[in-house]
Amino acid sequence: xxxxxxxLLVSVFAGNSxxxxxxxxxxxALLDLYKFTNGNQWNKKWDLDRPISTWHGVKIVDGQxxxxxxxxxxxxxxxxxxxxxxxxxxxLNLAFNSISxxxxxxxxxxxxxxxxxxxxxxxxxxxxxxxxxxxxxEELSLFNNFITGKIPPSIGKxxxxxxxxxxxxxxxxxxxxxxxDLSKLESLGLFENALYGDIPNEMGNLxxxxxxxxxNNQLGGEIPQEFGQLASLKVLQIQNNKFDSFKNLxxxxxxQFLVLDYDKEDDKIDFKDINFSKTxxxxxxxxxxxxx
Numbered sequence: 001x002x003x004x005x006x007x008l009l010v011s012v013f014a015g016n017s018x019x020x021x022x023x024x025x026x027x028x029a030l031l032d033l034y035k036f037t038n039g040n041q042w043n044k045k046w047d048l049d050r051p052i053s054t055w056h057g058v059k060i061v062d063g064q065x066x067x068x069x070x071x072x073x074x075x076x077x078x079x080x081x082x083x084x085x086x087x088x089x090x091x092l093n094l095a096f097n098s099i100s101x102x103x104x105x106x107x108x109x110x111x112x113x114x115x116x117x118x119x120x121x122x123x124x125x126x127x128x129x130x131x132x133x134x135x136x137x138e139e140l141s142l143f144n145n146f147i148t149g150k151i152p153p154s155i156g157k158x159x160x161x162x163x164x165x166x167x168x169x170x171x172x173x174x175x176x177x178x179x180x181d182l183s184k185l186e187s188l189g190l191f192e193n194a195l196y197g198d199i200p201n202e203m204g205n206l207x208x209x210x211x212x213x214x215x216n217n218q219l220g221g222e223i224p225q226e227f228g229q230l231a232s233l234k235v236l237q238i239q240n241n242k243f244d245s246f247k248n249l250x251x252x253x254x255x256q257f258l259v260l261d262y263d264k265e266d267d268k269i270d271f272k273d274i275n276f277s278k279t280x281x282x283x284x285x286x287x288x289x290x291x292x
Contacts, residue, residue: 021063022052029082030058030065037075037099044073057093064088071117072096079118084109093117095141100124103147108133119143119165126150127166132157143167143189150174151190156181167191167213174198175219180205191237192216204229211235215261223248235259 033039034046044056053060059067065086075097083092084106092110095117102125107116114136123145132154138161147169155164156178162185171193179188180202186209196218203212204226212233219241227233228251236252239261246262254260 022060022065023063025082025085026065026088027052029080029085030055030068032080032082033068036080037077037097041076042070042073059091066112067091069093070097075099077101079104079107081106083107086110087112089113091115094121096120098122102126103128105130107131110134112136114160115139117141118145121145123147127152127155130154134158135160137161139163141165142169143191145169147171151176151179151195153178155179158182159184161185163187165189166193169193171195175200175203177202179203182206183208185209186232187211189213190217195219196242197221199224201226203227206230207232209233213237214241216240218242220244225251228252231256233257237261239263 030052031048034048039045046055052058057069057073058065066088067090068086069091071093072095075094077099078101079094079099081104083104087109089110090112092113093115096119099118099121100123103123105128108128108130111134113134116137116139119141123142125147126149127142127147129152131152135158137158140158140161141163143165144167147166149171150173151166151171153176156176159182161182164182164185165187167189168191171190173195174197175190175195177200180200183205185206188206188209188211191213192215194217198221199214199219201224204224207229209230210232212235215237219238220243222245223238223243225248227248230252233252233256235258237259240263243263249262
């Protein structure tokens with residue numbers, strides 16, 4: 001009996017110590033997120049009287065909050081500035097909710113963040129200019145919001161980025177040349193914005209790029225010759241733009257494509273190896289859209 005009681009006391013102490021090790025700043029940041037996004041109306045609410053380790057979507061390692069996953073949980077409201085106090089956070093997934101307002105500039109303080117998913121919300125304003133400070137980020141997904149302004153050149157400093165999806169927003173201006181510095185990038189989605197100007201030649205440096213979707217913008221000029229260096233590319237969609245010529249597409253190996261969509265056929269381009277009946281708009285994959 002004494003052994004059982006001792007075991008229970010140790011278990012309780014261990015649970016309480018995990019709770020206690022979460023810093024005051026991190027706890028306040030979580031409570032702010034709950035308050036600012038109408039936590040009382042979430043699909044899966046937090047019981048604020050129970051340890052943080054039991055809260056839905058919150059993962060704690062060594063007393064530090066490393067993950068918040070509240071995908072499709074009926075969050076309505078703003079992301080609080082105190083989100084930047086979760087300094088050990090590696091994953092932040094608030095996708096498919098009704099979050100509004102602007103992206104807090106304090107987001108860039110999350111230096112350990114690897115995954116930031118805020119797609120399918122109602123976020124307005126601009127992307128923080130110093131977003132490039134998030135050097136460990138591997139996935140940045142902001143598609144289908146109301147984000148305005150330009151793509152900040154500092155994004156080129158995110159050298160670990162593999163997925164960048166800014167599609168279906170209200171972004172304007174030119175594609176920054178610095179995107180060509182993202183040597184690990186595998187998927188780039190800028191579909192359905194108001195981007196204009198030439199595609200930067202530097203994008204030919206993206207040797208690991210598998211998917212490039214630039215459709216439904218106002219891009220012009222010629223397709224860069226450097227696209228011939230994109231040997232890993234499987235999906236290329238550039239239709240509904242204002243390009244002067246598609247001639248440089250012949251620099252690419254037509255057999256590499258699973259999907260190729262562009263505005264018009266050019267008799268000078270030989271696409272004998274492409275079955276155009278199989279081309280289609282690339283499906284947007286909602287990998288998080290699964291049942292619990």
